[in-house]
Amino acid sequence: MKKTILITGAGGFIGGFLVEEALKRGYDTWAAVRSTTSREFLTDERIHFIELDYTDQDRLEETLRDHMGEWGRWDYIVHNLGMTKSTNYLDFERVNYGFLRTLVDALKNTGMTPDGFLLMSSLSVMGPGDEQNYRPMSATDVPQPNTFYGVSKLKAETYLQMVEGFPYTIFRCTGVYGPREKDYLLMIKSIKRGFDFSVGFKQQMLTFIYVKDLVTGVMDALEKGPMRKAYFISENQAYTQQEFRKIVCEELGKKSVLHVTCPLWLVKLVCRVAEFIGKVTMKPSTLNRDKFKILKQRNWLCDTSEAQRDFSFNPKYSLREGIREAIAWYREAGWL
Numbered sequence: 001m002k003k004t005i006l007i008t009g010a011g012g013f014i015g016g017f018l019v020e021e022a023l024k025r026g027y028d029t030w031a032a033v034r035s036t037t038s039r040e041f042l043t044d045e046r047i048h049f050i051e052l053d054y055t056d057q058d059r060l061e062e063t064l065r066d067h068m069g070e071w072g073r074w075d076y077i078v079h080n081l082g083m084t085k086s087t088n089y090l091d092f093e094r095v096n097y098g099f100l101r102t103l104v105d106a107l108k109n110t111g112m113t114p115d116g117f118l119l120m121s122s123l124s125v126m127g128p129g130d131e132q133n134y135r136p137m138s139a140t141d142v143p144q145p146n147t148f149y150g151v152s153k154l155k156a157e158t159y160l161q162m163v164e165g166f167p168y169t170i171f172r173c174t175g176v177y178g179p180r181e182k183d184y185l186l187m188i189k190s191i192k193r194g195f196d197f198s199v200g201f202k203q204q205m206l207t208f209i210y211v212k213d214l215v216t217g218v219m220d221a222l223e224k225g226p227m228r229k230a231y232f233i234s235e236n237q238a239y240t241q242q243e244f245r246k247i248v249c250e251e252l253g254k255k256s257v258l259h260v261t262c263p264l265w266l267v268k269l270v271c272r273v274a275e276f277i278g279k280v281t282m283k284p285s286t287l288n289r290d291k292f293k294i295l296k297q298r299n300w301l302c303d304t305s306e307a308q309r310d311f312s313f314n315p316k317y318s319l320r321e322g323i324r325e326a327i328a329w330y331r332e333a334g335w336l
Contacts, residue, residue: 007029207239
C-alpha cells in the first residue's frame with residue numbers, strides 16, 4: 001500500500017519541489033493550497049489537492065475528519081507553509097507560529113497525528129552567531145533570534161517540542177536557491193546587468209542549499225523516522241560574497257562586473273524607506289528592517305554533522321552546479 005504525504009505551502013517555491021520529490025518516490029501526494037494559490041508548477045495529474053483553513057480550528061478539524069473518513073490519515077506531513085515578508089510584523093507570528101499550532105492541535109484532536117511531521121524552519125532562529133571567530137552554529141548553541149521572522153519560527157519550533165510524543169523533525173535551513181526562486185534571481189539579474197552589491201565591509205561567510213538537495217533531505221529524514229530534533233541544513237561549504245559573484249559571473253559568461261560595497265548605514269536607510277513604501281502601497285517589500293538584520297549578519301556557517309549522522313544527509317550540488325542549473329532554467333523559462 002502506498003504511503004501518503006501532505007505538503008502544506010505546496011504552491012510555493014520549495015513546496016513545488018517537495019511535491020515533485022514525493023511523487024518521484026511513489027507517495028500518494030496531497031498538496032494543501034488555498035483557492036488563490038497558483039498551481040503553475042502543480043500540474044501533475046497524480047496530485048490530490050485539499051484546502052485547509054488555518055484561521056478557524058473548528059473548520060480545520062471538520063475538514064480533517066472528513067478526509068479521515070474517506071481517505072484515512074496521512075503517514076507523513078511536511079509543514080512548509082510560512083511567511084517571509086509582510087507589511088505587518090504581527091503576521092509572522094500569526095502565520096509561522098499560529099498556523100503551525102492550529103494544525104498540530106487539529107491533528108491531535110482528530111486522531112490524525114502522522115508517523116512523521118517535518119517543520120521547515122530557518123537558520124534565522126539562531127541569530128547572528130559568532131561574528132568574531134566565525135565558529136559554525138552547532139546543535140548545542142542556544143537560539144537567539146534578532147528578527148521578527150526568526151522569533152516566529154522559534155516559537156513554532158518550541159511549540160512542537162512541548163507537545164508530548166508528537167513525532168516531529170525540524171529543518172533549520174540556510175539560504176535555499178534554485179529554479180523558480182525569485183530573491184536570488186534578483187541578484188543574478190543584477191550581475192548580468194554588470195552590477196554586484198555587497199553589504200558591509202567586514203567579511204561575510206554565506207551558506208546555501210540547492211532546493212533539490214533540500215527536498216531529498218526532507219524525504220530521507222521522514223523515512224528514517226521522527227527524531228524529535230532540529231537539524232541545520234546546508235551545503236557543507238561556505239562562500240564569501242566575492243566567491244558567489246565569481247561563480248555567477250562565470251556561469252552567465254559575464255567577463256566584468258562593477259562591484260559596489262554599501263555601508264551598513266546606507267543599507268539600513270534603504271531598507272527603512274522600502275519598508276515604508278511597502279506599507280503605504282500594501283505590498284510587502286523584500287527590503288525591510290527585518291531583512292536588514294539578515295543582510296547585516298556576517299556568519300551563516302552551521303554544523304550539519306548531526307543530519308549527516310542521523311539520516312545520511314549529503315548534498316549532491318555544489319553552489320556552482322546549482323547556480324548553473326538554476327540559470328539554465330531561468331533562461332529557458334524567460335525569467336533571465
